[in-house]
Amino acid sequence: TINDETVELVQPYFEMEDYTLQHGKKVCGNVAGLLSWTQAMVVFYGVNREVLPLKANLAKQEGRLKIANAEKDKAQAELDEKQAELDKVQAKFDAAMKEKMDLENDAETCKRKMQAASALIDGLSGEKVRWTQQSKEFKSQIKRLVGDILLCTGFLSYCGPFNQDFRNLLIKDLWETELRAHKIPFSEDLNIIAMLVDQPTISEWNLQGLPGDHLSIQNGIIVTKASRYPLLVDPQTQGKAWVKNKEQDNELQVNSI
Numbered sequence: 001t002i003n004d005e006t007v008e009l010v011q012p013y014f015e016m017e018d019y020t021l022q023h024g025k026k027v028c029g030n031v032a033g034l035l036s037w038t039q040a041m042v043v044f045y046g047v048n049r050e051v052l053p054l055k056a057n058l059a060k061q062e063g064r065l066k067i068a069n070a071e072k073d074k075a076q077a078e079l080d081e082k083q084a085e086l087d088k089v090q091a092k093f094d095a096a097m098k099e100k101m102d103l104e105n106d107a108e109t110c111k112r113k114m115q116a117a118s119a120l121i122d123g124l125s126g127e128k129v130r131w132t133q134q135s136k137e138f139k140s141q142i143k144r145l146v147g148d149i150l151l152c153t154g155f156l157s158y159c160g161p162f163n164q165d166f167r168n169l170l171i172k173d174l175w176e177t178e179l180r181a182h183k184i185p186f187s188e189d190l191n192i193i194a195m196l197v198d199q200p201t202i203s204e205w206n207l208q209g210l211p212g213d214h215l216s217i218q219n220g221i222i223v224t225k226a227s228r229y230p231l232l233v234d235p236q237t238q239g240k241a242w243v244k245n246k247e248q249d250n251e252l253q254v255n256s257i
Contacts, residue, residue, distance in 0.1 A: 002042075010038060147187070150175070151179075155192050159218070159222070160222045164218075197220075197221050197224075209245050210242040219232075
C-alpha cells in the first residue's frame with residue numbers, strides 16, 4: 001500500500017536530527033522500533049520499485065525460455081531423428097562403396113587374368129606351328145626307330161675294338177646299305193652320340209677326365225652302355241684315369257699286374 005505520496009510525506013521526518021534510532025530508544029523502545037520500521041519500509045519501497053519490473057521481466061523471460069526450450073527439445077528430437085536416418089543412409093553408402101571397391105578389384109583381377117590368358121593364347125598360337133611340325137617329326141622318328149635302334153645296338157655290340165674310320169665304315173657303308181636293301185627305315189644323318197647319351201652326362205665325363213673328341217665319347221658310351229665288359233686299349237692311360245674318377249664313389253678296386 002506504500003506509494004510515492006506516502007514516501008514524500010515522510011521525507012521531512014527523515015531529515016530531522018532527532019529522527020534516529022538512538023533518539024527513539026531514549027524516548028521509548030516501541031518508538032525506536034516504529035522509527036526503524038518506517039525507514040526500512042521506505043528503503044524497501046525504493047528497492048522494490050526496481051525489483052518488481054525485474055521480477056516481471058524475469059517471469060516474462062522465463063516464459064520465453066520455457067517456450068524456447070520446448071522448441072529446442074522439439075528441434076533436438078527432429079535432429080536426432082534425421083541423424084538416425086543419416087546414419088542409416090551413411091551405412092548403406094559405406095556398404096555400397098565397399099561393394100563397389102570389391103567389384104572394381106574383382107574386375108581388375110579378371111582383367112589381369114584375361115590379359116595373361118590372351119598373352120598365353122597368343123604365345124601358344126605361335127607354338128602350335130612348332131608343335132605341329134614336331135609332331136610330324138615324331139611320327140617320322142617312330143617310323144625310323146627300328147633302323148636307328150639296329151644301328152645303335154650294332155655300334156654297342158661290334159664297334160668297340162675298332163678306330164673311328166673303321167667304325168664309320170661299318171655304320172655308313174655296310175650296315176646302312178643292308179638296311180636300305182631290306183627296306184628298313186632309318187635316319188640318314190643319325191648321330192650315334194646324341195642317340196645314346198645326353199650332353200650333361202658328356203660334360204660330367206669330361207670333368208672326370210675323359211677327352212672330348214668323338215672317339216673318346218663313343219668309347220665312354222660303349223663302357224657305360226654295353227652289356228659286356230669292355231677291353232680298353234689305353235696307351236696314354238686317359239681311359240684308366242677316367243674310369244677311376246668315375247667309379248671312385250662306388251669303391252672301385254684296381255689290381256696292378
